[in-house]
Amino acid sequence: MTEHFAFHLKTTDGLARLGEITTSRGVIRTPAFMPVGTVATVKALYPDQVRDAGADILLGNTYHLMLRPGAERIARLGGLHKFMRWDGPILTDSGGFQVMSLGKIRKITEEGVAFQSHLDGSRHMLSPERSIEIQCLLGADIQMQFDECIELPAERREVERAMELSLRWAERSKRAFEAQRAAGGAHAGQALFGIVQGGTDAELRHRSAAALVDMDFPGYAVGGLAVGEGHEAMIATLGQTLPALPTDKPRYLMGVGTPLDLIESVRLGVDMFDCVMPTRNGRHGYAFTWNGALNMRNAKFAEDMSPLDELSSCPGARDYSKAYVHHLIKSGEFLGAMILSWVNTVFYQDLMAAMRDAIAHGRFAEWADETKARITKRPAAP
Amino acid sequence: MTEHFAFHLKTTDGLARLGEITTSRGVIRTPAFMPVGTVATVKALYPDQVRDAGADILLGNTYHLMLRPGAERIARLGGLHKFMRWDGPILTDSGGFQVMSLGKIRKITEEGVAFQSHLDGSRHMLSPERSIEIQCLLGADIQMQFDECIELPAERREVERAMELSLRWAERSKRAFEAQRAAGGAHAGQALFGIVQGGTDAELRHRSAAALVDMDFPGYAVGGLAVGEGHEAMIATLGQTLPALPTDKPRYLMGVGTPLDLIESVRLGVDMFDCVMPTRNGRHGYAFTWNGALNMRNAKFAEDMSPLDELSSCPGARDYSKAYVHHLIKSGEFLGAMILSWVNTVFYQDLMAAMRDAIAHGRFAEWADETKARITKRPAAP
Ligand SMILES: [Zn+2]
Ligand SMILES: [Zn+2]
Numbered sequence: 001m002t003e004h005f006a007f008h009l010k011t012t013d014g015l016a017r018l019g020e021i022t023t024s025r026g027v028i029r030t031p032a033f034m035p036v037g038t039v040a041t042v043k044a045l046y047p048d049q050v051r052d053a054g055a056d057i058l059l060g061n062t063y064h065l066m067l068r069p070g071a072e073r074i075a076r077l078g079g080l081h082k083f084m085r086w087d088g089p090i091l092t093d094s095g096g097f098q099v100m101s102l103g104k105i106r107k108i109t110e111e112g113v114a115f116q117s118h119l120d121g122s123r124h125m126l127s128p129e130r131s132i133e134i135q136c137l138l139g140a141d142i143q144m145q146f147d148e149c150i151e152l153p154a155e156r157r158e159v160e161r162a163m164e165l166s167l168r169w170a171e172r173s174k175r176a177f178e179a180q181r182a183a184g185g186a187h188a189g190q191a192l193f194g195i196v197q198g199g200t201d202a203e204l205r206h207r208s209a210a211a212l213v214d215m216d217f218p219g220y221a222v223g224g225l226a227v228g229e230g231h232e233a234m235i236a237t238l239g240q241t242l243p244a245l246p247t248d249k250p251r252y253l254m255g256v257g258t259p260l261d262l263i264e265s266v267r268l269g270v271d272m273f274d275c276v277m278p279t280r281n282g283r284h285g286y287a288f289t290w291n292g293a294l295n296m297r298n299a300k301f302a303e304d305m306s307p308l309d310e311l312s313s314c315p316g317a318r319d320y321s322k323a324y325v326h327h328l329i330k331s332g333e334f335l336g337a338m339i340l341s342w343v344n345t346v347f348y349q350d351l352m353a354a355m356r357d358a359i360a361h362g363r364f365a366e367w368a369d370e371t372k373a374r375i376t377k378r379p380a381a382p
Numbered sequence: 383m384t385e386h387f388a389f390h391l392k393t394t395d396g397l398a399r400l401g402e403i404t405t406s407r408g409v410i411r412t413p414a415f416m417p418v419g420t421v422a423t424v425k426a427l428y429p430d431q432v433r434d435a436g437a438d439i440l441l442g443n444t445y446h447l448m449l450r451p452g453a454e455r456i457a458r459l460g461g462l463h464k465f466m467r468w469d470g471p472i473l474t475d476s477g478g479f480q481v482m483s484l485g486k487i488r489k490i491t492e493e494g495v496a497f498q499s500h501l502d503g504s505r506h507m508l509s510p511e512r513s514i515e516i517q518c519l520l521g522a523d524i525q526m527q528f529d530e531c532i533e534l535p536a537e538r539r540e541v542e543r544a545m546e547l548s549l550r551w552a553e554r555s556k557r558a559f560e561a562q563r564a565a566g567g568a569h570a571g572q573a574l575f576g577i578v579q580g581g582t583d584a585e586l587r588h589r590s591a592a593a594l595v596d597m598d599f600p601g602y603a604v605g606g607l608a609v610g611e612g613h614e615a616m617i618a619t620l621g622q623t624l625p626a627l628p629t630d631k632p633r634y635l636m637g638v639g640t641p642l643d644l645i646e647s648v649r650l651g652v653d654m655f656d657c658v659m660p661t662r663n664g665r666h667g668y669a670f671t672w673n674g675a676l677n678m679r680n681a682k683f684a685e686d687m688s689p690l691d692e693l694s695s696c697p698g699a700r701d702y703s704k705a706y707v708h709h710l711i712k713s714g715e716f717l718g719a720m721i722l723s724w725v726n727t728v729f730y731q732d733l734m735a736a737m738r739d740a741i742a743h744g745r746f747a748e749w750a751d752e753t754k755a756r757i758t759k760r761p762a763a764p
Contacts (some may be wrong), residue, residue: 040709044716057488069684069709077687077705085701302451305459319467323459327451334426334719 005191005218007250011360015242015269015311020249022217023089023141024189025081028056030271031359032151032251033262033352034091035278035345039064040084042339043279044334047085047105053314053342054349057089057141059274063098066124067117071137077140093276094131094173094195096147097223097255108148108160110165118305127174132192136185137176143186144221145173147195152229159199166197169209174215193252200233202240208238209244220245221252222232222270227262235264242269246350259288259351263368266355278348285329288347289317292316292375301326308339314346387523387573387600389632393742397624397651400741401600402631405471405523406571408462410438412632412653412739415734416473417727421446422456422466424663426716434695435724436731439471439523439657444516445480448506449499453519454719461521467675474522474658476513476577477557479531479605479637485663492547493596501661510554518567520557525568526603526704527555534611542580548579549593556593556597566599575634576662577605581688582615583623591626602627603634604652608643617646624651641670641733643755645750648737660730671727674757676721681710690721696728 006022013294023026035042035050037058053126060080065071069083080090096113099105101206103115103124112127118270131146147166151160166289177192198204222241225234238253252272253265259358278288287294289309289322294301301322308325309317314338328336351371358367388404400762417432419425419440420592424432432440442462442764446454462472478495481487485506487570494509507635510730510751513528529548532540559574561567576594594602604623607616620635627633634654635647669676671691683704690707691699698721710718733753740749 039713039715040706041715041717044720046717046720052432068713069705074686077703081705083686083703083709085706195698254652268729303455303459305464321459323451324422324465324467327465331450333421333423334716335423335428338426338428338720 004188007248009023009248011131013359013364015268016266016355016359016364017269018356019250019271019272021089021271024187025087025089025141026056028089028272029352029356031262031266031352031355032056032272033348034059034274036274036276037084037086037090038063038069038276040080042341042345044283044337045279045345047340047377049344050086051088053346055345056355057086058086058089060090060092060138060140061098062092062095062131062138062161063091063102063126063363065121065138066126066134067093067122071134075137075139076359078141079137088257089131089141090139091142092135092138093254094144094145094146095126095134096144097149099126100149102325103291110168112146124161129168129176132173132176132180133185136180141190141205143177143190143192143220145170145192145194145217147197147223149197149224149227150199152199152224152227154199154200156201156291158202159197159346160202160204161198162205162209166195167208169284170215170217174217180286191218193217193219195254196241196245197224198241199224200229200237202237205241208246209241213246217249219250219252221254223254225253227258231258231261231264234261235268236271238265238268241280260372262348262351263355266359267364269370278344279341282342282344285336285340286344287317287325287340290347290374293379294322294338296322296325296329298326309347312343312346313350314343317343317346383389386570389630391600391630395741395744395746396649397653398737398739398741398746399653400650401632401653403653404472407447407469407471407523407571408438409497409655410471411738413648413734413737414654415436415730416656417442417724417730418443418652418656418658419466419468419472420658422429422462424723424727426660426665427727428718431724432727433470435728436735437470437727438466439473442472442474442520442522443480443484443624444474444477444513444520445484445508445518447474449504449508452723453516457519457521459549463521463731466724471523472521473654474517474520474523474526476526476528477508477516478513478529481571482531482668488699494528499553511558511677511723514542514555514562515567518562523572524601525572527552527574527576527599529579529605531606531609532578532581534606534609536581538581538583538586541579541583543592545579545581545586548577549590552576552594552597552599556599563755569610572601575599575601575603575632577603577636578623579606580623581606582611582619584619588626589621591623595626595628599631601632601634603636605636607635608638613640613643613646617650619738620647620652622648633658636749639734640691641730644733645737645754648741649746649750660726661723664724665719666717667720667722668726669699669707670726672729672755672756676704678704678711679705680708690725691729694725694728695732699709699725699728
C-alpha cells in the first residue's frame with residue numbers, strides 16, 4: 001500500500017536536473033523549494049495558501065517542535081501532518097543546526113549534545129538516536145541525520161573534527177532509523193538523508209561525501225553552508241562537492257537562500273532547498289518580485305497604487321497596491337506581514353516552477369541569464 | 383444614479399428592530415455589527431475574510447487615518463475604499479473619542495482640540511469642520527459628528543459641559559457636511575449621524591437627544607458608553623435614552639461590546655454596533671464560540687483535537703483543532719492571531735444574523751434567553 005520512497009531523474013540540462021521524489025504522502029517535483037514551518041506553521045500563512053502557492057513539501061524544525069509542543073505530544077495527537085493540517089510530505093531537520101544556534105549548549109560529546117531550552121531553560125539531550133526518534137514521532141517523510149554544524153570561518157582542524165563526528169553520527173542515525181523501521185516507527189515511504197559537512201574545504205567535503213555514499217543513503221544534503229561564507233564561496237564549494245554525490249539520488253542544499261543562490265545552485269545540480277527568507281523578509285517588509293526585491297518601507301511607494309507584482313501568480317501580489325502595503329508595513333500591521341509572506345512564498349514557488357520548465361525545455365542557461373538580469377536587486381538584509 | 387441614504391424599518395419584535403440601511407455602496411442589514419478597521423485594515427484579516435464573514439459595513443478611525451497615511455493622501459489615492467480594497471459601506475468615527483484617549487491633548491477649546499500625535503509628536507488640530515473634511519476625504523458613507531467624549535465616572539457638571547459642547551459641535555458638523563455636499567465633497571448616498579452624550583444621567587441624555595432630533599440627523603449614535611460604567615449602568619442608560627430617539631432613524635451604540643452587551647442592546651432597539659473585541663481578544667488568545675468564550679492559553683486545550691467551534695460558519699473554526707490553536711497562541715505565532723481574529727469576526731456576524739432571524743420570526747426574547755444560557759461564559763479581560 002505505502003509507496004516506497006524513490007527518486008526519479010527525468011532529464012538534465014547541463015548539470016541542472018529535473019526530477020520527482022515519491023513519498024507515501026505524494027510526489028515532490030524537483031528542483032523543489034520547501035517553505036519552513038518552524039513550529040508547525042509557515043509564519044503568517046494559512047496552510048491552504050502554502051499548498052496553493054505550489055509547495056509540494058514543507059520543512060519542520062526538530063529543535064523547536066521537541067521543545068514546544070513536544071514530539072511525544074504531537075505523536076499522541078496523530079502526528080505533525082494532522083496537527084498542522086498539512087497532508088503533503090514533510091521534511092524535518094535533525095535539530096543539530098538549531099540546537100547549536102539557539103540552545104544554550106552545555107556539552108558536546110561523542111554521545112550527543114546536552115543543552116538548555118532557549119524558551120524556559122529546561123535541560124534536554126539530543127543524540128543521533130533521540131533525533132531520529134523525534135523525527136519518527138513527528139512522522140516526517142524525509143528525515144535528516146544528526147550532525148554538528150559549525151560556524152564559518154573556522155580552523156581546518158575544527159572543521160575536520162566536526163565533519164568526522166558527523167560521519168559517526170550518520171552511522172548511528174542510520175542504525176536508529178533502520179531500528180525504527182523494523183519496530184514500525186517508520187515505513188518504506190519514509191527516508192533518511194545523510195549530510196555532507198567539511199566547510200569550504202574541498203578535500204574535507206570529498207572525504208565526507210565518499211564516506212556517506214558508502215553508507216548508501218537514499219538522499220544527500222549539503223550542510224554547513226550559508227553560515228557566513230558568502231555566495232561565491234558557497235557556490236564554489238557546491239561545485240566541488242556535488243560531483244562526489246551519486247546522480248541517482250536527490251541532493252538537498254540546506255538553509256539556502258536568495259533567488260540568485262537558488263538559480264546558481266540548480267545550475268550545479270541541486271534538487272532541494274529550504275530557507276526562512278521568503279517569510280522572514282516578508283515580515284520585515286521585503287517583497288520578492290519579478291522586477292527584483294523591493295523594500296516596501298521605502299517612501300517612494302507611499303503613493304504608488306500599482307500592484308505589488310503584476311507578473312506574480314499570487315492573488316495578493318496582483319490585488320494589493322504598493323501604497324497600501326507600504327502603509328501596512330509602516331504601521332506594523334499583521335496584514336502587511338501576511339501579504340508579503342504570501343507574495344514571497346508564491347514567488348519562490350513560481351521561481352522553482354520556472355526553473356523546472358526551463359530544464360524540461362533544455363534552456364536553463366538562457367533562462368537563468370534572462371532571469372538574473374530581471375531580478376538583479378538582492379534584498380538588503382533585514 | 384447615487385442611491386439616497388435611507389433607513390427602512392422592516393419589522394419589530396418588542397423593542398428589537400429589523401431594518402435595512404441603504405447607501406450608495408450597498409445595503410446594511412440591521413441590527414449590524416461593524417468590524418473595526420482602525421488603520422485601514424481589520425487586524426489580522428484579509429478583506430475577503432471580513433466580507434465572507436457576512437459584514438456589510440466596516441468602521442474606520444479618523445484619528446488613526448489622519449495621522450497615517452493621512453486623509454489628503456488617501457483622497458489622492460482614490461479614497462479609503464479603494465485604498466483598503468473594501469467596496470462595501472464604511473462608517474468613520476469623528477476622531478473625537480480617540481484623540482482624547484490616544485493623543486497628547488494640548489488644549490480643548492470651543493474651536494476644537496489641539497493635540498500631538500501619539501506616533502511622532504507632530505501637532506494637529508481637530509475641529510468639527512476638519513473632522514468632516516477628513517471623513518469626506520476618506521469617502522466615508524456614514525460620518526459622525528465631532529464630539530467630546532469624557533471618561534466615566536465624572537461630575538455631573540463636567541458631563542453636562544461636554545454634552546453641551548458636543549451639541550454645538552453637532553451643529554457645526556452638520557453645517558460643514560452640508561457645505562461639503564454643496565461643494566461636491568459628499569453626495570446624497572452619504573450621511574452624517576449625531577451623537578447623544580450625557581453620561582449615565584437620564585436627564586442629560588434626554589436633553590442631548592432632544593436637541594439633536596431638532597437638528598434632524600438621518601441617524602443617531604449613543605456615545606460615551608462602554609467607558610467604564612459597567613454593563614448594568616450601560617443597559618439602564620440605553621433604556622432611558624433610546625425612547626427619546628425617533629423610530630424611523632437608525633440607532634448606533636458606539637464601541638460596544640461583548641456578545642451579551644449586543645443581545646441586551648438589540649433587545650432595547652439598537653441597530654448598529656462596532657467594537658475591537660473580536661479581533662483584539664483574538665490576538666490575545668480568546669475564542670468566541672457557541673459554547674461560550676474560551677481562553678485558548680488554558681493548558682486543558684493542549685491535547686484537545688476537537689475543532690474550535692463545530693457550530694461556527696467559519697471554516698477556520700471547524701478546520702483547526704483547539705490543541706493546534708493553543709500551541710500557536712502559546713508560541714506567539716501569527717497564525718494563532720489570524721485564526722482567532724477570523725473565528726471571532728465570524729462569530730459576531732453569525733450572532734447578528736441569528737438576532738435578525740429571531741426578530742423576523744417574532745421570537746427574539748426566547749432566542750435571547752436560550753443564547754445567553756449557551757454563551758454565559760464572558761471572556762476574561764485580555
Ligand atoms: Zn536561509
Ligand atoms: Zn469595544
